[in-house]
Amino acid sequence: MTNRIFLLAIGWVTWAGIATAQPSGGIRKPQIADTIRANVYADNTFQLYLNGELVAVDSIAFIPHNVISVDILPKYPLTIAVLARDNADPQTGMEYANTNIGDAGFILKFSDGTVTNSSWKVKCFSHGPVGGDTRNPRVETTPLPDDWFTVGFDDSDWKNAREYSAQEIDPKQPYYDADFKGAKFIWSDDVRLDNTVVFRHTVARPPDGKDRPDFSNVNNVVPQGPPKGGGRRPPGGRPR
Numbered sequence: 001m002t003n004r005i006f007l008l009a010i011g012w013v014t015w016a017g018i019a020t021a022q023p024s025g026g027i028r029k030p031q032i033a034d035t036i037r038a039n040v041y042a043d044n045t046f047q048l049y050l051n052g053e054l055v056a057v058d059s060i061a062f063i064p065h066n067v068i069s070v071d072i073l074p075k076y077p078l079t080i081a082v083l084a085r086d087n088a089d090p091q092t093g094m095e096y097a098n099t100n101i102g103d104a105g106f107i108l109k110f111s112d113g114t115v116t117n118s119s120w121k122v123k124c125f126s127h128g129p130v131g132g133d134t135r136n137p138r139v140e141t142t143p144l145p146d147d148w149f150t151v152g153f154d155d156s157d158w159k160n161a162r163e164y165s166a167q168e169i170d171p172k173q174p175y176y177d178a179d180f181k182g183a184k185f186i187w188s189d190d191v192r193l194d195n196t197v198v199f200r201h202t203v204a205r206p207p208d209g210k211d212r213p214d215f216s217n218v219n220n221v222v223p224q225g226p227p228k229g230g231g232r233r234p235p236g237g238r239p240r
């Protein structure tokens with residue numbers, strides 16, 4: 001009897017080991033319903049990275065001001081990194097043939113409840129014209145670190161972003177046509193002279209509390225469900 005229980009136990013442990021070693025069956029294929037919607041508005045342009053991967057670029061670098069709206073497949077913790085630029089000549093910090101100091105602004109909302117606000121980190125990498133001097137315009141620029149968009153980048157000594165009202169930023173109509181409820185416009189402390197900034201923010205868990213599967217490994221396993229083409233192999237042929 002003792003031996004039988006022992007053998008049963010060995011058998012179960014072996015089966016469990018094989019079962020967990022199988023790469024298949026552990027994950028289903030993600031559906032479009034698993035994605036969330038990202039709405040982003042930048043004065044004037046942006047690049048959005050999630051967990052170190054570029055997922056969206058503003059399709060209009062200058063004007064008209066537009067909203068970029070894309071589906072994203074989130075994995076939490078979700079590290080967001082944004083390169084945001086005001087329209088500014090890199091030599092003068094001004095626009096419209098160096099006749100004007102333009103102002104900036106950035107706002108983002110994901111449908112999981114992620115929003116921009118002063119909890120986001122910010123750092124300025126190009127500032128000008130220094131002192132607002134348009135007669136002898138000078139720009140102070142710091143090179144972007146190679147890894148500014150990565151998950152592991154250390155932003156602990158960066159300042160918190162400053163929130164701005166919609167009145168201060170004066171967004172154009174596309175902002176009002178999209179869902180930014182609960183999100184705040186952000187920038188660094190100087191919305192006129194800080195022309196290139198990076199924002200970083202990590203979302204530890206979905207703000208809406210909804211459990212979402214982690215699909216980041218989906219290309220390394222055989223997903224659940226029937227194989228493509230019903231798994232039938234034509235005689236002498238390759239699987240379709």
Ligand SMILES: [Ca+2]
Pocket residue numbers: 086087088093101102103104191192193194195
């Ligand atoms: Ca500016």
Ligand SMILES: [Ca+2]
Pocket residue numbers: 043044086087102103104
């Ligand atoms: Ca601008």
